Amino acid sequence: MAREKVSWTHLITGCYKGRSQSEPKKVNSKIPSSPRKSFTDFNIPGSPFSLDISNSSIGNNLHVFTLAELKTITQNFSQNNFLGEGGFGPVHKGYIDEKIKPGLKPMRVAVKLLDLDGLQGHREWLTEVIFLGQLMHPNLVRLIGYCCEEENRLLVYEYMVRGSLENQLFRNRFSASLPWTTRMKIALGAAEGLAFLHEAEKSVIYRDFKASNILLDSDYTAKLSDFGLAKDGPEGDDTHVSTRVMGTQGYAAPEYVMTGHLTAMSDVYSFGVVLLEILTGRRSMDKARPIREQNLTEWAKPYLGDSRKVDRLMDPRLDGQYSIKGAQKAAQLAYQCLKDNPKSRPTMSAVVKTLELMQSFDDIPVGQFVYTVSPSPSRDKPETEPNKKESNEETKTLKLDDDDNDDDEKKCNNKKKDDEMEGSEDDDEEKNKKDKSHHHKRRRSPGHRHKSTISPVHSETSLYKYFNNGLNSPKRNH
Template identity: 65%
Template sequence: MAQKSSWNSLFCCFTPQDTSPRTAGSSPSCKSFSSINSMELLSPEDLSLTLAGSNLYVFTMSELKNATRNFSNSNFIGSGGFGPVYKGFIDEKLRPGLKPQQIAVKYLDTDGTQGHREWLAEVFFLGQLRNPNLVKLIGYCYEDEHRMVVYEYMDKGSLENHLFKSGAFATLPWMTRMKIAVGAAKGLAFLHEAEKPVIYRDFKASNILLDPDYSAKLSDFGLAKDGPQGDETHVTTRVMGTHGYAAPEYIMTGHLTTKSDVYSFGVVLLELLTGRRCVDKKRKPREQNLVEWARPYLKKADKLYRIMDPSLESQYSTKGAEIAAQVAYRCLSENPKSRPHMQEVVKALEPVLELKDVPIGTFVFTLIVEDDKGEDGEEKVRVEAKRRDDEKPRSHHDRHKQKYPNSAIHADDVFQWNGSYARSLRACRRSLSNNRERGA
C-alpha cells in the first residue's frame, strides 16, 4: 500500500527548483483545491506555481499537435463528457529531456458536460497523487482557450470495453477480473486514506484503465472532491456522476462521503461478476437495473450461478465468486454506515487471487473417426463426452449434462449434414436456456 499523504505536506513544503516556462513553476503555494476552485479564473502562471514540485510538463498547443499528428482521426481513441481523447507519442525530438513514450491526450470540449473546473480538478489531484493504481499524469496544456491533460497511454483501454464490447475484445478470464477488482479497490483505498481524504465521485467501468498486464488504474478525476474535514461527516455538493453507479443517499441528499465511492465499487464488482451493465434498457424490465435484479442472489451460494457471466462458461472459482458476491452485497448496502471501508474490501478480495479451484473444463470432447463407412459411404463420426471426476454440476445446465452426457445439445463441435438438424439443435438449446431462466 502506498504511503499516506496529506494535502498540507503536498503543497506547503516544496523547495525551490529550476524555473522554466515549460515545466510547472517552483514557488510553493498553500492554496487548497476548494480555494482554487472558487476562483473565477486561474492564470497559467498561478497554476504553475500551485503545482510546484509536481514534475508535470507544461506542453504547448504546437507540441501536442505534433505529438498527435495534428489530432488526426487515425489517432482518435474515444470521447467522453470531458471531450475527445487522442493517442500520441513524445520523445526528445519534441523537447529535449522527454522520455520516449506513448501518451493519451484529453482535449477539453468547452461545449461538453465538463468544463474548466473539472479540467482543473483533474490536473490538481493527479498532479500531486502518485500510486500504481492511479493513471500517471505526464503534463497539461493551458494555452488561450485550449485545455488538455496528457496521460501515460494505457494499452488495453478501459474495463468497460472489455466487459461490454464482446465483438472487439476477448472475454476477460475470471482471475483477470479479480485482479482488476483488487487493483481498482487499492486505488480507491489510497484516495480515501490520505490525511485529507479524496472522494473520487465517478467510479465506473469506463474510468478504470488497464495496462498491458491488466493492472487497473483509475483515471478521470474531473469530479473528484476533497473529503470532509474535522468534525464534518460529509460534503454537500451538487449531484454529479453516472446513472446506475451513484449511491442512493448521494442522489437523494447531495451528501457525499467516501462510502459513496464504496457503493460505486460494489456496482462495478457486480458488473465483473455478471458481465452486465449497471443499467441496460434492452433487457427485460425486471432486469434493467443490475443492482435490483442481482442483489437477492448475492447471499445465496446455491443461487449465485444464475447471475454469473455466461461468457465465463462456468470457468470461475466457486469459493472466489462467493467471496466477491459477499463483498459486493456489503458495498451495495442502502445504509452507508454498513458499507465496508475500501481497505477492508482489499483485504477481503486479495485472497481470491490465491484460490486454485478454477476448473479447467467440465467436459473433454473426443472426436473419433471410425475406419469403416456406412451404407452412404460417409465416415462414421461420434463424439464422446467425459466429465472430470473431481467436478460437480453446479447449475441446471450442468445437471442436464450429467444426466444426458451424450446429448448433442452440449457438444462443442456439432457435425450436421442438413438444415433441419441445425434448427432442431437450436430449439433444444433455447428450451434448455428458458428452463434455466425459470430456475428449473
Template identity: 60%
Template structure:
C-alpha cells in the same frame, strides 16, 4: 508533493469566455428582432446541446477531425447511450449549503498551483505529437473532451516520430461551456499531486490562449468497459477479473485512507478503469473528484453528478457525498465483473434493467449465487472465490451507507481470492448446474415451465426437473472434494 513557481491564472480565460457568450447573446437578440432567424437560432442551439467537437479550438488544426461527438466514455464503444448516461442533478439550485449550485457561471479567480514535476507543453508540441489530432490517433471520447494518442521525448516535451520515445494519451478540453474547464482544473489539482500505482499518471498539461489539454501515460489495454462489454471481445479470465478488482480497490483505498488529503472519487465506473499491458488497473478521469469532509463534517454537499446505475442512492436523493458513495459504486462494478452485465441495460427484460436491484436476491444465497456468474466463463472460476466476491458486492451495496465496508477492508477480502484453485468446471456442483441449465433450456423449447424444483408439463403431471444420483442436490454445501482438473487453471 512540491509546488513549483509555475502557476495558472484561470480568471482571464473565464472572463473571456463570459464576454464571448455575452456577444453571442446580443447577436441572437438582434436576429430575433429581424424575424424568423431567431427561431432558427434557438433550434440550432437545442439541436447541438450536449454535443462537442473533438477538434481543438484553434483553426490551424486540420478540419477533417471535426464533427466527432462525445458519449461520456473514456474509450471507443458501440454501446447504447443508456448504459453510461450521466446522472441528472436532483438537488435544488436554491439550497445555500450546496457550494456548486450558487452560481451557474462561477469565476475562477484563485491561482492554481502546479506540481513541479508536471511538464508544460505548447499547443504546437501536442499538435505534432498527435499528428495534427488526426482521426487515426483518436483513442476515445469523454465528457471532458477527446483523447488522442501521441509520442513525445522520454524526458522532455518535444514531439517525436510515432513508435519512438514515450507514448502518451492527450486529452483535449471541450470548449462548450465552463464545466470542461472546471474538470480540467480538478484533474490538475488532484492527479498533479497524487501518485499511486493504481492511479493513471498525469505527465503534463497545456494552457495556451483558450487551449486546455492534459497529457497522461498511455494505457495500452484500454478500459475495463471495453473488455467486458464490447462486441467481439474475448471474455476476461477469472484471475484477471480479480486482479483488476483488487487493483481498482487499492486505488480507492489510497484516495480514501492514505492520501495526505482524503479524496472522494465520485465517478467510479468501468469506463474510468484503465488497464496497462499487464492488466494492472488504474483509475482515470478525476474531473468530478472532491475533497473528503474534514473535522466533524460527515459529508460534502454537492450537485449530484456521476452516472446512472453507479451512483449511491443516498447521494442521488440528498446530494450528500461521502467516501461510502464510492464504496457503493465499487459494489456495482464488482457485480459487472462477476456477471458480465451492464449496471444499466434497458435491452434486458423488465426487472433486469438495473443490475444492482436484479442481483440482490442472488448475492448472499449459496444455492442461487451461481446464476449471477458470467456464463462466458464456462466454469473457469473459483466457487469459493465467486461466493466471497458476491457477498462482498452485497456488503458494498447496502442501503445503509454506515454498514458498507471501508475500501481497505475490501482489499483485505479480495487479496486471498486470487490464490483459490477450486475451479467450478471440475466440481460435481457445476456439472449438476450445467445439466439443470441444459434441461431448462430444452424444456423451454418444448413449452415446459419449471416451478420450485419440479417441471410442470402441460397435462399437469409434476416431474422432477433434475435427477441426481444418491439424492444429492446441486448446492455448494454438497460439493464432493474433487481435485481440480490439470487444465482447470485460468
C-alpha cells in the same frame, strides 16, 4: 485556524497568451514537503489572466505543453489516433520523442481535449490537474502534463494499452472473455486505488467510479482516471460533503442521489456496482434487457445473499471456469457494498483485504479445450443409408403438385425403369397387355385446388406393392 488562500495568479502562467515552443518547461524534481493543496485552497476571483501551476507544488511533476506540440504528437488530432470520447471531450493517442520534449523520455501518451460545448469545463480541468499533479499511486493513472492556451484545455496522460474495463467487458465481443483471475486482479487494483484516496492525509472522494474510468495497462493493472468530479472528503467534525449531485446513473449511491450528501461510502457503493459488472458481464444499466433486468443491482440483489444462487449471476462467457469459493466470496462482498444503509458498508481497506485473500483461491476447474468445426455439405451421399435414400426418392415421386409437370415426368421415368426390370420374366406381348389393362385413378391430394390424374402404374411393380395400402387405385377392365 484560517486557511491560507492561494490566488490563481500564482498557478498557471500565460493561460490566455500561449507559450512559445522555444521556451522548454523544466520539471522541478524536488518533492514538495508542504501538505497537499486542494481545490478549496484556491481563491478564484473570476476569470484568470495569469495563472502558474508550475511555480507551485502542484506542478512539480508536470510538463507544460504547447498546443502546437500536442498537434505534432497526435498528428494534428488525426482520426486514426482517436481513442474515444467522454464527458470531458475526445481522447487521442500520440507519441512523444526527445525532439518534441527534451528531458522527457520517448513514450506513448493519451491526449484529452476539453470539449468547449461539452458537459465539463475549466473547473473540471483544473480539478484534475490539482489532484493528479500531487497524488501518485500505482493504481492511479499518471498525468504527464497539461496545456492551457487561450480557451484550449488539454491533459496528457500515460497511454494505457488495454483501454478501459468497460471496453474489455462489454465492447470486445469478438475477443476472448477476461478470465477469472484477471477479473479479480482488476477488482483488487481498483479497490487499492480507492482505498489510497480515502485514507490519504487529506481524503479524496472519487465520486465517479465506473467501468469506463478504470484503465488497464499491458498486464491488466487497473488505474483510476478522470478526476474531474473528485471532491475533498469531510474535515473535522463534518460527516459528509454537501454538493451538487453528479455522476453516472446506475453507479451513484442512493443516499447521495436523494440528499446530495457525499461520503467515502458513496464510492464503496459504486465499487459494489462495478464488482457486479465484473462478475456478471452485464452493464449497470441496460435498456436492451427485459424491464426487470435493466437495473443490474436490483436484478442481482436477490441472488447475492444466497451462495446457492451465485451461479445464476456469473458471466456465461466464463463457461464455468472460475473459483466457486471466490465467486461466492465476491458476491457476498458486493452484497455488503450495496447495502442501503451507508454505515453497514465496509471500508475500502476492508474490501482490499477480502480481495487479497481471494487471489489465492485455486479451485478453478480446468476444462478441456474443444475446437468445433461446422461440417461442410458433401456432394456424395453416405453409402451406409441406401434404404433411406431409396425411401426418400420413392416418397418424392408420390408428392403431387398439380402445377408442376416435372413431377409427372419423374414418375413416368421411374415406371419405365421398373417395367424394364420385369421385362426379362414376361413376354413383350404380356407386358403390353398388362400396361393397357391396368390403370390408376389419381386420388385427389388434400390441400390441392385442382384435380389431376396420376400416370398409370403397373400393378405388379415394386412401387405399387410398397404403397398398395396407401393408394386407392383399382384395376379397370377394358
